[in-house]
Amino acid sequence: MVPDDRKYSQEHEWIQLDGDVAIVGVTDYAANELGDIVFVELPETGEEFSQGDTAGTIESVKAVADLFLPVSGEVVAINEAVVDSPELVNNSPMDDGWLVKIRLSDTAELDALMDAAAYQDLIGG
Amino acid sequence: MSDLSHLKKTPLTGWHVENGGRMVEYAGYQMPVQYSGVLAEHESVREKVGLFDITHMGEIFVTGPGASDYVSGLVTNFVAKMDCGKVVYNAMCRPDGGVLDDMLVYRLADEKFMVVCNAANHDKIIAWMTDHLPAEGVTLDDQSDDVALVAVQGPQSAELVKRLDILQTRQEDLAGMDFYTFFTCEGPGGTWIVSRTGYTGEHGYEIYIPNADAAALWRELLAKGEDLGVAPVGLAARDTLRFEVCYCLYGHELAEDISPLEAGIGWAVKTKKKTGFIGQEALQAQKEQGVPRKIVCLEMTGRGIARQGCPVMYQGKEVGFVTSGTHSPTLKKALALALVAADVPEGELAVEIRGKEIACHTVDFPFLTARTKGDPMATRTLS
Numbered sequence: 001m002v003p004d005d006r007k008y009s010q011e012h013e014w015i016q017l018d019g020d021v022a023i024v025g026v027t028d029y030a031a032n033e034l035g036d037i038v039f040v041e042l043p044e045t046g047e048e049f050s051q052g053d054t055a056g057t058i059e060s061v062k063a064v065a066d067l068f069l070p071v072s073g074e075v076v077a078i079n080e081a082v083v084d085s086p087e088l089v090n091n092s093p094m095d096d097g098w099l100v101k102i103r104l105s106d107t108a109e110l111d112a113l114m115d116a117a118a119y120q121d122l123i124g125g
Numbered sequence: 126m127s128d129l130s131h132l133k134k135t136p137l138t139g140w141h142v143e144n145g146g147r148m149v150e151y152a153g154y155q156m157p158v159q160y161s162g163v164l165a166e167h168e169s170v171r172e173k174v175g176l177f178d179i180t181h182m183g184e185i186f187v188t189g190p191g192a193s194d195y196v197s198g199l200v201t202n203f204v205a206k207m208d209c210g211k212v213v214y215n216a217m218c219r220p221d222g223g224v225l226d227d228m229l230v231y232r233l234a235d236e237k238f239m240v241v242c243n244a245a246n247h248d249k250i251i252a253w254m255t256d257h258l259p260a261e262g263v264t265l266d267d268q269s270d271d272v273a274l275v276a277v278q279g280p281q282s283a284e285l286v287k288r289l290d291i292l293q294t295r296q297e298d299l300a301g302m303d304f305y306t307f308f309t310c311e312g313p314g315g316t317w318i319v320s321r322t323g324y325t326g327e328h329g330y331e332i333y334i335p336n337a338d339a340a341a342l343w344r345e346l347l348a349k350g351e352d353l354g355v356a357p358v359g360l361a362a363r364d365t366l367r368f369e370v371c372y373c374l375y376g377h378e379l380a381e382d383i384s385p386l387e388a389g390i391g392w393a394v395k396t397k398k399k400t401g402f403i404g405q406e407a408l409q410a411q412k413e414q415g416v417p418r419k420i421v422c423l424e425m426t427g428r429g430i431a432r433q434g435c436p437v438m439y440q441g442k443e444v445g446f447v448t449s450g451t452h453s454p455t456l457k458k459a460l461a462l463a464l465v466a467a468d469v470p471e472g473e474l475a476v477e478i479r480g481k482e483i484a485c486h487t488v489d490f491p492f493l494t495a496r497t498k499g500d501p502m503a504t505r506t507l508s
Contacts, residue, residue: 035361036164038452039430039459057479059430061163061451062361 001028001120003094007110008119009070014094015113022071022102022110026058029123031093035060037086042067042078042100049073051109055100058089067099071109077101129155135180136273136339144357151360152244154181159359166362167454170325173354174279176346177363181244183269184333185254188237191262196230196238198402199257201385201394204230204238212305212322214393216385217242217250218404222411223381226250227373227390229322231307239318239333243375257403273339277346278329278366280501281353286330288349289342291317304498314338324363326370326493328501368449371422371462371491377433377448378420378462386411387464389420389490418445419467422490423474425459427483431476437463438475438482445469447476453492460492461485 002008006016012030016023031037039059049055049069056067078100082088089097104110114122129148132155142148146157157178159166169175187196197205200215207213209232217225226246231239242250251267258265277286286292287299291310298308299319307320314337323329334342347355364374371389373379378388385394386408396409425431431450436443445465453460461476475482494505 035159036162038164039428041428059452061365061454062158064430064432 002116002123004116007070007113007115008122009068009113010122011068011070012123013068013070015070015110017110018101020104020107021076022073022104023098024070024100024102025098026067026089026093027119027123028093030065031090031097034058034063034065037089040082040086040089040099042083043075045075045078047075048105049075049102051106058086069100069102070113071102071104071106073102073105075100076103133181133270135178136336137178137180137343140340140343141178141357146357146359149360152181152247154244156181157357157359159361160357163359163361163365164454166356166358167365169354169356170279170327170358170362170366171455172280173356174277174281174285174350175325175356175358175362176343176350177276177278177358178274178343179276179331179363180273180339182274183240183242183244183247183250183267184272184274185240185242185251186233186237186266186268187240187254187263188266189263190236191259192236192238194400195257195259195263196240197398197400199254200228200230200402201404201408202230203395203398204232205400207232209234210306210308212307212320214305214390216379216390216393217253218385218402218408219381220403220407222384222386222404222407224375224379224383224385224388225253225381227375227379231318231320233309233318246375271336273334273336274331275334275339275342275346276323276325276329276331278323278325278358279327280496281350281355282327282329283501285346285350285353285355286319286332289345292319295319312338313341323497324372325366326372326495326497327366328496362454364449365451365454368451368460368462369453369455369491369493370495374449378464383418383464384408384411384416387416387418387420415467417467418464419469420448420490421463421465421469422488422492423447423450423461423463423476423485424488425461425476425483425485427475427485429476429478429481429483430459431461431463431478431483431485435461436477437465438477439465439469443477444474450476455493460488
């Protein structure tokens with residue numbers, strides 16, 4: 001259920017490392033909890049954020065959720081496809097529904113994130 | 126998931142939990158906010174037929190020789206002269222015209238009415254009605270905990286309701302039923318009220334039943350509606366459905382500090398009513414002098430979804446606030462209702478969302494036309 005090829009945050013984001021770039025998305029659990037996602041707002045490429053900053057917004061019909069960045073760094077890419085088709089986050093939260101790619105400024109931050117087993121414990125199950 | 130066990134249940138709560146209903150607290154009840162997903166459920170009602178458990182609504186029966194004058198004196202619309210079998214939409218107001226609740230009034234007999242109020246306002250309305258009881262001639266009977274309510278809404282609702290066993294002898298009554306009328310029949314657990322009403326903007330029915338009959342009715346509707354595409358629908362889609370056709374929701378467009386004339390339900394406020402009602406003088410004065418605010422329909426042109434409470438801006442000045450806003454599942458765009466100063470012109474406005482002004486413009490009322498009368502499949506006009 002929870003893939004072990006990536007790390008997880010308390011705020012239900014996943015972070016997959018590709019060299020010094022982290023791909024960030026929301027977990028299957030978070031997408032399901034939000035319900036039908038109808039709006040995604042993402043940062044601009046080139047913007048810099050610190051760990052825990054709000055870098056965007058994900059909205060379902062009834063709810064509004066902030067995208068908290070689990071790592072510090074510079075935005076090197078955003079997923080334009082989810083901006084145009086927010087339902088992609090529900091349909092494929094762990095793959096095609098990724099949100100942003102961040103060039104890490106401090107790889108040590110990854111150590112504080114959860115592995116798959118710890119995240120599975122968090123969401124119960 | 127938070128513990129909801131202390132909350133009231135409906136006779137259908139067990140079914141909701143077993144069938145994937147996501148349960149939330151709503152007005153002291155545990156109610157399903159969604160099952161499969163709000164977009165799919167919304168579409169079921171617009172295209173086919175949906176079932177809602179709205180047992181949380183309050184049912185207050187008023188009987189006695191003074192019932193007609195008493196009810197008429199508490200609500201804004203004509204009820205004293207209404208025929209038995211008719212339903213009228215009303216507001217119940219304070220002396221200053223502020224809305225205590227909006228409600229349906231049913232005339233069951235010359236001296237018997239049923240008042241159907243919002244669950245969130247139930248205790249307040251019972252207290253208000255009790256405080257205003259005359260010394261004699263009127264009896265209040267709050268049956269809210271004993272009556273269940275199932276809404277069957279959507280273009281296929283007529284076909285589905287027609288198939289119910291209990292209505293096999295009432296086919297003519299059903300076929301000739303106008304919007305805002307009802308009839309009664311006897312079910313296993315007591316009297317049922319079959320009402321051609323609803324709050325979705327689609328052809329539909331609301332069926333009031335004794336609690337004991339609710340589960341069997343729900344299962345019969347699901348079984349007999351399978352080929353029609355019937356689906357259970359939660360509170361989230363109930364809200365988006367009423368929003369698209371611009372029906373007021375208490376706590377959003379209606380509140381104690383909003384006049385019914387501002388909210389756009391002035392058509393239900395009969396200030397010339399001879400019998401008089403609480404709030405009449407204030408509302409008559411408002412009708413003559415005009416009200417300071419109005420509800421407008423907004424379509425976002427910038428990127429963002431306006432939500433309740435967001436400030437509405439005109440030429441850099443705050444002129445009101447959003448009362449309801451969401452992504453419209455049918456129209457597939459971000460829309461909002463807002464209460465703004467009466468002198469704000471049609472055209473370009475902005476809504477402040479998370480500190481940023483996002484452009485929007487006014488559009489015609491309503492966003493989507495209701496199909497409650499006439500052909501339930503009629504092509505609809507979109508604003």
